[in-house]
Amino acid sequence: MNLTEKKQNEIVVIGLEGRLDTANYEEVEKKLWEMMEKGEKFFLLDMEKLNYISSSGLRVLLKSLKKLRSEDGNLVLAGLNNILQDVFEISGFSKFFDIYPSTEEGIKSFK
Amino acid sequence: MEENYITIPEEVFLLSIDEAGEQLDIKEFDIVLASSILMELALQNCIDTDLDYIIPDKKKSTGNYVLDDISMDIHDVGEKQTITSWILKIYSNIHEIKKQITKSLVRKKIIKIENERVLLIFSSKRYPIIRKKEVIEVRLRLRELIFGQEIPDFRDIVIISLIHYASLEFLLFTEKEAEEYKTRIEEIAKMDLIGQAITSTLKEVTLAMRAKEMFGFRSPQQKLDDMVKGYMKKHQLKKENQLPDWLKKGTVQYRKTLEFIEKSGTAEIEYDPESNTYSLQHKTAGSD
Numbered sequence: 001m002n003l004t005e006k007k008q009n010e011i012v013v014i015g016l017e018g019r020l021d022t023a024n025y026e027e028v029e030k031k032l033w034e035m036m037e038k039g040e041k042f043f044l045l046d047m048e049k050l051n052y053i054s055s056s057g058l059r060v061l062l063k064s065l066k067k068l069r070s071e072d073g074n075l076v077l078a079g080l081n082n083i084l085q086d087v088f089e090i091s092g093f094s095k096f097f098d099i100y101p102s103t104e105e106g107i108k109s110f111k
Numbered sequence: 112m113e114e115n116y117i118t119i120p121e122e123v124f125l126l127s128i129d130e131a132g133e134q135l136d137i138k139e140f141d142i143v144l145a146s147s148i149l150m151e152l153a154l155q156n157c158i159d160t161d162l163d164y165i166i167p168d169k170k171k172s173t174g175n176y177v178l179d180d181i182s183m184d185i186h187d188v189g190e191k192q193t194i195t196s197w198i199l200k201i202y203s204n205i206h207e208i209k210k211q212i213t214k215s216l217v218r219k220k221i222i223k224i225e226n227e228r229v230l231l232i233f234s235s236k237r238y239p240i241i242r243k244k245e246v247i248e249v250r251l252r253l254r255e256l257i258f259g260q261e262i263p264d265f266r267d268i269v270i271i272s273l274i275h276y277a278s279l280e281f282l283l284f285t286e287k288e289a290e291e292y293k294t295r296i297e298e299i300a301k302m303d304l305i306g307q308a309i310t311s312t313l314k315e316v317t318l319a320m321r322a323k324e325m326f327g328f329r330s331p332q333q334k335l336d337d338m339v340k341g342y343m344k345k346h347q348l349k350k351e352n353q354l355p356d357w358l359k360k361g362t363v364q365y366r367k368t369l370e371f372i373e374k375s376g377t378a379e380i381e382y383d384p385e386s387n388t389y390s391l392q393h394k395t396a397g398s399d
Contacts, residue, residue: 062302
């Protein structure tokens with residue numbers, strides 16, 4: 001998994017590439033939680049280059065979302081392909097996450 | 112795993128026991144129990160799942176015999192297999208698994224066995240306080256979750272999923288509440304991908320059972336039930352409490368009769384109470 005990170009205004013944009021599954025969900029979790037501990041509250045996950053997510057990946061995202069929202073922060077998702085959109089829809093995770101077609105629209109949502 | 116940690120399969124098993132210690136007659140309960148084992152393994156990061164498959168994750172001991180045994184099987188296979196196929200594999204050994212779960216709950220002093228009835232040691236509520244760290248009962252917590260808008264924890268998702276897909280909402284909600292919060296229950300239940308597989312697995316098992324019935328196959332319990340009916344007719348007994356222990360439900364000896372039928376594959380058996388042994392009936396030439 002290729003993980004990129006940049007900051008845009010107050011929003012941490014993390015790019016995920018490849019698969020988010022049993023092999024690397026801990027890496028993503030560690031990144032998110034380290035940044036939360038540093039005081040970061042607003043995250044956007046750029047998933048344009050992500051082609052697979054398993055339940056361990058979904059768990060990491062949900063756990064992070066729950067923590068952030070409890071502290072008036074948020075985690076939004078952007079750029080999901082059709083397959084990932086289906087996963088989020090079928091699993092019902094789409095009810096809890098704000099999902100945007102592009103990173104730009106996701107960034108705007110924080111204003 | 113903490114010594115007193117109650118696993119999801121153990122919680123599910125406890126759900127199936129009423130306050131009198133009798134196991135509730137919950138349809139397809141064994142499939143739900145099999146599914147709950149996979150759910151616990153997923154929570155423990157021993158397996159991963161996606162919409163269709165179980166994928167081996169970390170090979171580690173959970174400290175629980177049932178979970179470790181099944182985890183080892185999944186890791187021995189090595190590659191991903193469908194959720195339904197693993198539920199069915201676990202289900203095929205569910206009788207032994209239930210024995211192990213019962214032993215574990217006895218060790219943890221949650222239940223005791225008395226005259227073949229399982230008695231909850233803490234039986235004042237149908238859903239006992241299980242985890243030391245929880246301030247409120249699991250039942251109240253789950254109700255609050257459903258009535259509110261909170262993002263659920265994964266353990267709660269798993270339990271709600273099991274309850275929903277096994278149609279056990281009555282254990283937590285009134286009929287009115289279940290109807291009013293139906294959407295919320297469904298939304299949370301579907302978040303567990305193993306739970307979603309329960310419905311399709313139940314259909315497979317039901318079809319297989321119907322096929323077995325059509326072709327004349329009967330389960331050991333069905334064979335024993337038929338044998339008891341035949342015995343009562345032959346000896347002109349009017350009530351089941353007139354039956355000898357080895358044919359009387361609720362006794363230790365009845366359990367042993369069922370086990371013998373399972374092992375031998377036939378209900379054409381005899382029991383000698385003096386030697387406490389079972390044997391196959393001998394038929395001589397020309398007999399019925």
